[in-house]
Amino acid sequence: xxxxxxxxxxxxxxxxxxxxxxxxxxxxxxxxxxxxxxxxxxxxxxxxxxxxxxxxxxxxxxxxxxxxxxxxxxxxxxxxxxxxxxxxxxxxxxxxxxxxxxxxxxxxxxxxxxxxxxxxxxxxxxxxxxxxxxxxxxxxxxxxxxxxxxxxxxxxxxxxxxxxxxxxxxxxxxxxxxxxxxxxxxxx
Amino acid sequence: xxxxxxxxxxxxxxxxxxxxxxxxxxxxxxxxxxxxxxxxxxxxxxxxxxxxxxxxxxxxxxxxxxxxxxxxxxxxxxxxxxxxxxxxxxxxxxxxxxxxxxxxxxxxxxxxxxxxxxxxxxxxxxxxxxxxxxxxxxxxxxxxxxxxxxxxxxxxxxxxxxxxxxxxxxxxxxxxxxxxxxxxxxxx
Numbered sequence: 001x002x003x004x005x006x007x008x009x010x011x012x013x014x015x016x017x018x019x020x021x022x023x024x025x026x027x028x029x030x031x032x033x034x035x036x037x038x039x040x041x042x043x044x045x046x047x048x049x050x051x052x053x054x055x056x057x058x059x060x061x062x063x064x065x066x067x068x069x070x071x072x073x074x075x076x077x078x079x080x081x082x083x084x085x086x087x088x089x090x091x092x093x094x095x096x097x098x099x100x101x102x103x104x105x106x107x108x109x110x111x112x113x114x115x116x117x118x119x120x121x122x123x124x125x126x127x128x129x130x131x132x133x134x135x136x137x138x139x140x141x142x143x144x145x146x147x148x149x150x151x152x153x154x155x156x157x158x159x160x161x162x163x164x165x166x167x168x169x170x171x172x173x174x175x176x177x178x179x180x181x182x183x184x185x186x187x188x
Numbered sequence: 189x190x191x192x193x194x195x196x197x198x199x200x201x202x203x204x205x206x207x208x209x210x211x212x213x214x215x216x217x218x219x220x221x222x223x224x225x226x227x228x229x230x231x232x233x234x235x236x237x238x239x240x241x242x243x244x245x246x247x248x249x250x251x252x253x254x255x256x257x258x259x260x261x262x263x264x265x266x267x268x269x270x271x272x273x274x275x276x277x278x279x280x281x282x283x284x285x286x287x288x289x290x291x292x293x294x295x296x297x298x299x300x301x302x303x304x305x306x307x308x309x310x311x312x313x314x315x316x317x318x319x320x321x322x323x324x325x326x327x328x329x330x331x332x333x334x335x336x337x338x339x340x341x342x343x344x345x346x347x348x349x350x351x352x353x354x355x356x357x358x359x360x361x362x363x364x365x366x367x368x369x370x371x372x373x374x375x376x
Contacts, residue, residue, distance in 0.1 A: 018275050028276035035255055036264040060248040060270070067223055067252035076224040082248070087206050088216040 097138030230256035285326030
Protein backbone atom coordinates (compact mmCIF):
# COMPACT_ATOMS: atom_id res chain seq x y z
CA UNK A 1 0.00 0.00 0.00
CA UNK A 2 1.71 3.17 -1.18
CA UNK A 3 -1.27 5.49 -1.05
CA UNK A 4 -3.72 6.67 1.58
CA UNK A 5 -7.38 6.70 0.58
CA UNK A 6 -8.96 9.97 1.63
CA UNK A 7 -12.73 10.07 1.59
CA UNK A 8 -14.15 13.56 1.71
CA UNK A 9 -17.55 15.00 0.84
CA UNK A 10 -18.49 11.90 -1.12
CA UNK A 11 -15.24 11.85 -3.13
CA UNK A 12 -12.24 9.54 -2.90
CA UNK A 13 -8.66 10.63 -3.48
CA UNK A 14 -5.58 8.42 -3.31
CA UNK A 15 -2.77 10.36 -1.65
CA UNK A 16 0.80 9.11 -2.10
CA UNK A 17 2.90 8.85 1.06
CA UNK A 18 5.87 11.21 1.23
CA UNK A 19 8.56 10.46 3.83
CA UNK A 20 9.40 13.32 6.21
CA UNK A 21 12.22 11.26 7.73
CA UNK A 22 12.98 7.54 8.37
CA UNK A 23 10.06 7.19 10.75
CA UNK A 24 7.43 9.69 9.73
CA UNK A 25 5.46 10.32 6.54
CA UNK A 26 2.59 12.47 5.36
CA UNK A 27 -0.03 11.81 2.71
CA UNK A 28 0.33 14.31 -0.12
CA UNK A 29 -2.96 16.09 -0.76
CA UNK A 30 -2.65 18.09 -3.99
CA UNK A 31 -5.77 20.17 -4.43
CA UNK A 32 -4.25 22.92 -6.57
CA UNK A 33 -5.91 21.78 -9.81
CA UNK A 34 -8.58 19.37 -8.59
CA UNK A 35 -11.66 21.09 -9.97
CA UNK A 36 -14.06 18.40 -8.81
CA UNK A 37 -12.78 18.43 -5.26
CA UNK A 38 -12.56 22.22 -4.96
CA UNK A 39 -16.06 22.73 -6.34
CA UNK A 40 -17.37 20.07 -3.96
CA UNK A 41 -15.74 21.21 -0.72
CA UNK A 42 -15.88 24.98 -1.30
CA UNK A 43 -19.62 25.30 -0.56
CA UNK A 44 -19.12 23.33 2.68
CA UNK A 45 -16.23 25.52 3.79
CA UNK A 46 -17.93 28.73 2.65
CA UNK A 47 -20.91 27.91 4.84
CA UNK A 48 -18.65 27.28 7.84
CA UNK A 49 -16.64 30.45 7.24
CA UNK A 50 -19.68 32.66 6.85
CA UNK A 51 -19.17 36.39 6.86
CA UNK A 52 -15.73 37.91 6.35
CA UNK A 53 -14.43 41.11 4.84
CA UNK A 54 -11.52 39.58 2.99
CA UNK A 55 -10.13 36.15 2.21
CA UNK A 56 -6.35 35.67 2.21
CA UNK A 57 -4.48 32.64 0.88
CA UNK A 58 -0.89 31.83 -0.04
CA UNK A 59 0.39 31.02 -3.50
CA UNK A 60 -0.24 28.58 -5.10
CA UNK A 61 -2.12 25.58 -3.71
CA UNK A 62 -4.96 27.58 -2.18
CA UNK A 63 -5.75 29.78 -5.17
CA UNK A 64 -8.54 27.78 -6.83
CA UNK A 65 -10.14 27.15 -3.44
CA UNK A 66 -9.94 30.83 -2.47
CA UNK A 67 -11.40 31.82 -5.82
CA UNK A 68 -14.36 29.47 -5.43
CA UNK A 69 -15.06 30.41 -1.82
CA UNK A 70 -14.84 34.13 -2.58
CA UNK A 71 -17.25 33.62 -5.47
CA UNK A 72 -19.69 31.76 -3.23
CA UNK A 73 -19.39 34.38 -0.47
CA UNK A 74 -20.04 37.19 -2.95
CA UNK A 75 -16.58 38.74 -2.51
CA UNK A 76 -15.28 40.50 -5.62
CA UNK A 77 -11.72 39.37 -5.01
CA UNK A 78 -9.39 37.56 -2.65
CA UNK A 79 -5.84 38.30 -1.56
CA UNK A 80 -2.84 36.13 -2.50
CA UNK A 81 0.38 36.22 -0.52
CA UNK A 82 3.01 35.47 -3.17
CA UNK A 83 6.24 33.52 -2.95
CA UNK A 84 8.36 35.91 -5.01
CA UNK A 85 8.39 39.63 -5.67
CA UNK A 86 6.72 40.50 -8.96
CA UNK A 87 7.45 43.61 -11.01
CA UNK A 88 3.91 44.87 -10.47
CA UNK A 89 4.33 44.98 -6.68
CA UNK A 90 4.71 48.24 -4.82
CA UNK A 91 6.44 48.26 -1.43
CA UNK A 92 5.74 44.60 -0.69
CA UNK A 93 5.74 43.24 2.86
CA UNK A 94 7.92 40.17 3.44
CA UNK A 95 7.95 37.35 6.04
CA UNK A 96 9.91 34.05 6.01
CA UNK A 97 8.05 30.70 6.13
CA UNK A 98 9.05 27.07 6.40
CA UNK A 99 6.71 24.52 4.83
CA UNK A 100 6.41 20.74 5.24
CA UNK A 101 6.18 20.27 1.46
CA UNK A 102 9.18 22.39 0.51
CA UNK A 103 12.73 21.74 1.64
CA UNK A 104 14.00 25.32 1.78
CA UNK A 105 12.88 28.41 3.66
CA UNK A 106 10.50 30.40 1.50
CA UNK A 107 9.19 33.92 1.83
CA UNK A 108 5.69 35.30 1.61
CA UNK A 109 5.19 38.71 0.05
CA UNK A 110 2.17 40.97 0.08
CA UNK A 111 1.82 43.68 -2.54
CA UNK A 112 1.47 47.20 -1.12
CA UNK A 113 -1.87 47.55 -2.94
CA UNK A 114 -3.16 44.46 -1.12
CA UNK A 115 -1.92 45.90 2.17
CA UNK A 116 -4.20 48.90 1.61
CA UNK A 117 -7.12 46.58 0.80
CA UNK A 118 -6.97 44.62 4.07
CA UNK A 119 -5.76 47.30 6.50
CA UNK A 120 -8.17 47.41 9.45
CA UNK A 121 -10.39 44.72 7.97
CA UNK A 122 -11.50 41.38 9.39
CA UNK A 123 -9.89 38.67 7.30
CA UNK A 124 -10.16 34.93 7.01
CA UNK A 125 -6.92 33.05 6.29
CA UNK A 126 -7.37 30.09 3.97
CA UNK A 127 -5.15 27.13 3.14
CA UNK A 128 -5.65 23.70 1.62
CA UNK A 129 -4.09 21.77 4.50
CA UNK A 130 -2.89 23.05 7.87
CA UNK A 131 -0.14 20.87 9.29
CA UNK A 132 2.60 22.30 11.51
CA UNK A 133 0.82 25.63 11.26
CA UNK A 134 4.00 27.36 10.05
CA UNK A 135 2.51 28.50 6.76
CA UNK A 136 -0.62 29.78 8.48
CA UNK A 137 1.49 31.56 11.12
CA UNK A 138 3.53 33.23 8.38
CA UNK A 139 0.36 34.34 6.65
CA UNK A 140 -0.99 35.68 9.95
CA UNK A 141 2.23 37.58 10.60
CA UNK A 142 2.08 39.05 7.11
CA UNK A 143 -1.52 40.26 7.25
CA UNK A 144 -1.06 41.50 10.82
CA UNK A 145 1.88 43.59 9.63
CA UNK A 146 -0.51 44.91 7.01
CA UNK A 147 -2.86 46.03 9.79
CA UNK A 148 -5.57 43.42 9.18
CA UNK A 149 -7.38 41.57 11.96
CA UNK A 150 -7.40 37.79 11.56
CA UNK A 151 -10.80 36.66 12.79
CA UNK A 152 -11.00 33.27 11.07
CA UNK A 153 -8.66 30.56 9.80
CA UNK A 154 -9.90 27.82 7.51
CA UNK A 155 -8.60 24.81 5.62
CA UNK A 156 -10.01 21.75 3.91
CA UNK A 157 -7.92 19.39 6.06
CA UNK A 158 -6.17 19.61 9.43
CA UNK A 159 -3.15 17.32 9.46
CA UNK A 160 -1.92 15.52 12.56
CA UNK A 161 -2.05 17.66 15.70
CA UNK A 162 -3.57 20.58 13.78
CA UNK A 163 -6.89 18.74 14.16
CA UNK A 164 -6.71 19.56 17.90
CA UNK A 165 -6.63 23.31 17.26
CA UNK A 166 -9.72 25.20 18.39
CA UNK A 167 -8.99 28.24 16.22
CA UNK A 168 -9.29 26.39 12.92
CA UNK A 169 -12.31 25.81 10.69
CA UNK A 170 -11.75 22.57 8.77
CA UNK A 171 -13.78 19.79 7.19
CA UNK A 172 -11.76 16.76 8.13
CA UNK A 173 -8.63 15.42 9.82
CA UNK A 174 -5.76 14.08 7.73
CA UNK A 175 -3.57 11.69 9.73
CA UNK A 176 0.21 11.57 9.77
CA UNK A 177 1.84 8.15 9.34
CA UNK A 178 4.52 6.02 10.95
CA UNK A 179 6.77 4.21 8.52
CA UNK A 180 7.18 0.57 9.49
CA UNK A 181 10.47 -1.34 9.02
CA UNK A 182 8.78 -3.38 6.24
CA UNK A 183 8.10 -0.15 4.30
CA UNK A 184 4.39 -0.03 5.02
CA UNK A 185 2.70 3.01 6.56
CA UNK A 186 0.57 3.12 9.67
CA UNK A 187 -1.82 5.88 10.68
CA UNK A 188 -0.75 7.70 13.84
CA UNK B 189 -2.14 59.46 -15.96
CA UNK B 190 -0.35 56.54 -14.31
CA UNK B 191 -2.89 53.83 -15.10
CA UNK B 192 -4.48 52.40 -18.20
CA UNK B 193 -8.22 51.87 -18.07
CA UNK B 194 -9.07 48.43 -19.42
CA UNK B 195 -12.71 47.85 -20.26
CA UNK B 196 -13.57 44.21 -20.64
CA UNK B 197 -16.86 42.30 -20.57
CA UNK B 198 -18.63 45.24 -18.92
CA UNK B 199 -15.96 45.66 -16.22
CA UNK B 200 -13.33 48.36 -15.78
CA UNK B 201 -9.88 47.75 -14.38
CA UNK B 202 -7.16 50.34 -13.86
CA UNK B 203 -3.82 48.81 -14.79
CA UNK B 204 -0.63 50.51 -13.55
CA UNK B 205 2.08 51.10 -16.14
CA UNK B 206 5.28 49.15 -15.57
CA UNK B 207 8.38 50.29 -17.47
CA UNK B 208 10.12 47.61 -19.54
CA UNK B 209 12.92 50.06 -20.41
CA UNK B 210 13.32 53.84 -20.89
CA UNK B 211 11.01 53.87 -23.89
CA UNK B 212 8.56 51.01 -23.48
CA UNK B 213 6.01 50.07 -20.84
CA UNK B 214 3.26 47.54 -20.32
CA UNK B 215 0.03 47.81 -18.36
CA UNK B 216 0.05 45.34 -15.49
CA UNK B 217 -3.03 43.12 -15.60
CA UNK B 218 -3.21 41.13 -12.37
CA UNK B 219 -6.05 38.66 -12.64
CA UNK B 220 -4.73 36.10 -10.16
CA UNK B 221 -7.22 36.96 -7.42
CA UNK B 222 -9.83 39.03 -9.25
CA UNK B 223 -12.89 36.88 -8.60
CA UNK B 224 -15.29 39.24 -10.32
CA UNK B 225 -13.23 39.44 -13.48
CA UNK B 226 -12.44 35.72 -13.66
CA UNK B 227 -16.07 34.73 -13.12
CA UNK B 228 -17.14 37.24 -15.79
CA UNK B 229 -14.66 36.37 -18.54
CA UNK B 230 -14.42 32.61 -17.94
CA UNK B 231 -17.81 31.80 -19.54
CA UNK B 232 -16.85 33.88 -22.60
CA UNK B 233 -13.51 32.10 -22.98
CA UNK B 234 -15.00 28.67 -22.21
CA UNK B 235 -17.46 29.14 -25.05
CA UNK B 236 -14.69 30.12 -27.46
CA UNK B 237 -12.47 27.22 -26.36
CA UNK B 238 -15.20 24.63 -26.65
CA UNK B 239 -14.22 21.00 -26.48
CA UNK B 240 -10.82 19.94 -25.18
CA UNK B 241 -9.48 16.91 -23.36
CA UNK B 242 -7.30 18.79 -20.89
CA UNK B 243 -6.61 22.35 -19.87
CA UNK B 244 -3.04 23.33 -18.99
CA UNK B 245 -1.94 26.55 -17.31
CA UNK B 246 1.20 27.81 -15.60
CA UNK B 247 1.53 28.73 -11.93
CA UNK B 248 0.24 31.04 -10.59
CA UNK B 249 -1.65 33.79 -12.40
CA UNK B 250 -3.78 31.47 -14.51
CA UNK B 251 -4.93 29.13 -11.76
CA UNK B 252 -8.27 30.71 -10.83
CA UNK B 253 -9.11 31.18 -14.50
CA UNK B 254 -8.19 27.58 -15.35
CA UNK B 255 -10.25 26.35 -12.42
CA UNK B 256 -13.34 28.29 -13.51
CA UNK B 257 -13.05 27.33 -17.17
CA UNK B 258 -12.51 23.65 -16.33
CA UNK B 259 -15.57 23.79 -14.08
CA UNK B 260 -17.66 25.36 -16.85
CA UNK B 261 -16.39 22.84 -19.43
CA UNK B 262 -17.20 19.93 -17.12
CA UNK B 263 -13.57 18.85 -16.72
CA UNK B 264 -12.80 17.24 -13.38
CA UNK B 265 -9.37 18.83 -13.16
CA UNK B 266 -6.83 20.98 -14.94
CA UNK B 267 -3.04 20.73 -15.17
CA UNK B 268 -0.68 23.26 -13.60
CA UNK B 269 2.90 23.63 -14.76
CA UNK B 270 4.72 24.66 -11.60
CA UNK B 271 7.62 27.04 -11.08
CA UNK B 272 9.50 24.91 -8.57
CA UNK B 273 9.87 21.22 -7.85
CA UNK B 274 7.62 20.08 -5.02
CA UNK B 275 8.25 17.08 -2.82
CA UNK B 276 5.13 15.35 -4.13
CA UNK B 277 6.44 15.35 -7.70
CA UNK B 278 7.68 12.21 -9.38
CA UNK B 279 10.15 12.48 -12.28
CA UNK B 280 9.14 16.03 -13.21
CA UNK B 281 9.79 17.42 -16.69
CA UNK B 282 11.60 20.76 -16.79
CA UNK B 283 11.87 23.59 -19.36
CA UNK B 284 13.32 27.12 -18.92
CA UNK B 285 11.12 30.19 -19.52
CA UNK B 286 11.67 33.95 -19.58
CA UNK B 287 8.72 36.13 -18.63
CA UNK B 288 8.02 39.83 -19.17
CA UNK B 289 6.86 40.22 -15.55
CA UNK B 290 9.82 38.50 -13.90
CA UNK B 291 13.41 39.65 -14.18
CA UNK B 292 15.15 36.25 -13.96
CA UNK B 293 14.89 33.08 -16.03
CA UNK B 294 12.37 30.74 -14.45
CA UNK B 295 11.64 27.10 -15.02
CA UNK B 296 8.38 25.27 -15.61
CA UNK B 297 7.99 21.80 -14.16
CA UNK B 298 5.38 19.17 -14.85
CA UNK B 299 4.80 16.39 -12.36
CA UNK B 300 5.25 12.88 -13.77
CA UNK B 301 1.66 12.06 -12.78
CA UNK B 302 0.44 14.99 -14.88
CA UNK B 303 2.59 13.77 -17.77
CA UNK B 304 0.65 10.49 -17.71
CA UNK B 305 -2.65 12.39 -17.66
CA UNK B 306 -2.01 14.40 -20.83
CA UNK B 307 0.07 11.94 -22.87
CA UNK B 308 -1.55 11.55 -26.30
CA UNK B 309 -4.38 13.91 -25.43
CA UNK B 310 -5.57 17.09 -27.10
CA UNK B 311 -4.85 19.96 -24.73
CA UNK B 312 -5.69 23.63 -24.57
CA UNK B 313 -2.98 25.91 -23.13
CA UNK B 314 -4.34 28.75 -21.03
CA UNK B 315 -2.78 31.96 -19.75
CA UNK B 316 -4.07 35.27 -18.44
CA UNK B 317 -2.14 37.45 -20.91
CA UNK B 318 -0.05 36.39 -23.87
CA UNK B 319 2.64 38.94 -24.65
CA UNK B 320 5.98 37.92 -26.15
CA UNK B 321 4.65 34.37 -26.26
CA UNK B 322 7.68 33.07 -24.34
CA UNK B 323 5.62 31.68 -21.46
CA UNK B 324 3.17 30.03 -23.85
CA UNK B 325 6.04 28.58 -25.91
CA UNK B 326 7.60 27.15 -22.75
CA UNK B 327 4.28 25.59 -21.78
CA UNK B 328 3.93 24.16 -25.29
CA UNK B 329 7.45 22.71 -25.14
CA UNK B 330 6.69 21.18 -21.75
CA UNK B 331 3.41 19.50 -22.70
CA UNK B 332 4.84 18.39 -26.06
CA UNK B 333 7.68 16.69 -24.18
CA UNK B 334 4.94 15.02 -22.17
CA UNK B 335 3.46 13.64 -25.39
CA UNK B 336 0.37 15.86 -25.47
CA UNK B 337 -0.97 17.50 -28.65
CA UNK B 338 -1.59 21.23 -28.31
CA UNK B 339 -4.73 21.94 -30.31
CA UNK B 340 -5.77 25.24 -28.73
CA UNK B 341 -4.15 28.21 -26.99
CA UNK B 342 -6.25 30.72 -25.10
CA UNK B 343 -5.83 33.85 -23.00
CA UNK B 344 -7.98 36.67 -21.72
CA UNK B 345 -5.79 39.31 -23.35
CA UNK B 346 -3.30 39.39 -26.20
CA UNK B 347 -0.69 42.04 -25.58
CA UNK B 348 1.00 44.06 -28.34
CA UNK B 349 1.87 41.97 -31.39
CA UNK B 350 0.34 38.85 -29.83
CA UNK B 351 -3.01 40.23 -30.99
CA UNK B 352 -1.86 39.52 -34.58
CA UNK B 353 -1.45 35.79 -33.88
CA UNK B 354 -3.89 33.53 -35.66
CA UNK B 355 -3.31 30.59 -33.34
CA UNK B 356 -4.59 32.33 -30.22
CA UNK B 357 -8.11 32.45 -28.77
CA UNK B 358 -8.44 35.71 -26.83
CA UNK B 359 -11.12 38.16 -25.81
CA UNK B 360 -9.38 41.44 -26.30
CA UNK B 361 -6.13 43.21 -27.23
CA UNK B 362 -4.02 44.89 -24.55
CA UNK B 363 -1.78 47.57 -26.03
CA UNK B 364 1.87 48.20 -25.18
CA UNK B 365 2.89 51.79 -24.43
CA UNK B 366 5.55 54.27 -25.41
CA UNK B 367 6.93 56.33 -22.54
CA UNK B 368 7.07 60.00 -23.44
CA UNK B 369 9.88 62.32 -22.24
CA UNK B 370 7.33 64.06 -19.94
CA UNK B 371 6.63 60.75 -18.17
CA UNK B 372 3.24 60.17 -19.76
CA UNK B 373 2.38 56.94 -21.60
CA UNK B 374 1.07 56.62 -25.13
CA UNK B 375 -0.64 53.59 -26.64
CA UNK B 376 1.38 51.99 -29.43
